[in-house]
Amino acid sequence: MELRLKNCVIRPWRSGDEESLVMHANNRNIWRNVRDRFPHPYTLEDAREWIRLAGEEYPQTNFAIVVEGEAAGGIGLVLKDDIYRCTAEIGYWLGEAYWGRGIVTEAVRALTRWGFEKFDLSRIYAGVLEWNPASMRVLEKAGYQFEGRLRKAIVKENQVMDEFIYAIIRE
Numbered sequence: 001m002e003l004r005l006k007n008c009v010i011r012p013w014r015s016g017d018e019e020s021l022v023m024h025a026n027n028r029n030i031w032r033n034v035r036d037r038f039p040h041p042y043t044l045e046d047a048r049e050w051i052r053l054a055g056e057e058y059p060q061t062n063f064a065i066v067v068e069g070e071a072a073g074g075i076g077l078v079l080k081d082d083i084y085r086c087t088a089e090i091g092y093w094l095g096e097a098y099w100g101r102g103i104v105t106e107a108v109r110a111l112t113r114w115g116f117e118k119f120d121l122s123r124i125y126a127g128v129l130e131w132n133p134a135s136m137r138v139l140e141k142a143g144y145q146f147e148g149r150l151r152k153a154i155v156k157e158n159q160v161m162d163e164f165i166y167a168i169i170r171e
């Protein structure tokens, strides 16, 4: 899988990405907007483990966002099961050095299209922490619609807060 876009390339994680992954992922401003299982601080050992896991998954749904030749971010789908098997959750992050250039919007658009083409999905959604308007904006620009606010659904940095749900459905 490789999606060549205007400002970035989306492709599988591979060995050799470890150093740039650590450089971009080891950032509290990223960690505070993602799941707690995203390590912080982000070590070389964490990077090796992630690249190993991403390489072993089948089907492959987690990819690197490559900017100017280096793996500077991640984007992926979590395919749900049972009665949610036509749903996937999308997640993403990008190294702060590249924020504000439209890169993740482009990546979300492309991975969403790829997800609908590749899997039997009717819905892709994202849950955003209430203090993350940039991510909400990305989703809006990529064609997702705001569906609702799950009150006090999240705890991050010991703060209980609301989760904003955005989704796109297969037309």
Ligand SMILES: CC(C)(COP(=O)(O)OP(=O)(O)OC[C@H]1O[C@@H](n2cnc3c(N)ncnc32)[C@H](O)[C@@H]1OP(=O)(O)O)[C@@H](O)C(=O)NCCC(=O)NCCS
Residues within 6 Å of the ligand: 029, 030, 031, 033, 034, 092, 093, 094, 095, 098, 099, 100, 101, 102, 103, 104, 105, 106, 126, 127, 128, 129, 132, 133, 134, 135, 137, 138
């Ligand atoms: C959120 C994130 C993915 C955005 O990536 P990006 O490549 O900078 O996004 P884009 O440049 O495509 O778009 C960002 C939009 O948010 C807007 N924005 C940025 N900060 C904002 C703020 N504080 N309030 C409102 N809008 C904001 C930008 O102006 C831009 O919108 P515009 O094109 O209308 O001007 C990136 O900042 C990131 O990795 N954050 C940490 C991890 C994270 O939040 N992951 C998502 C978890 S749901």
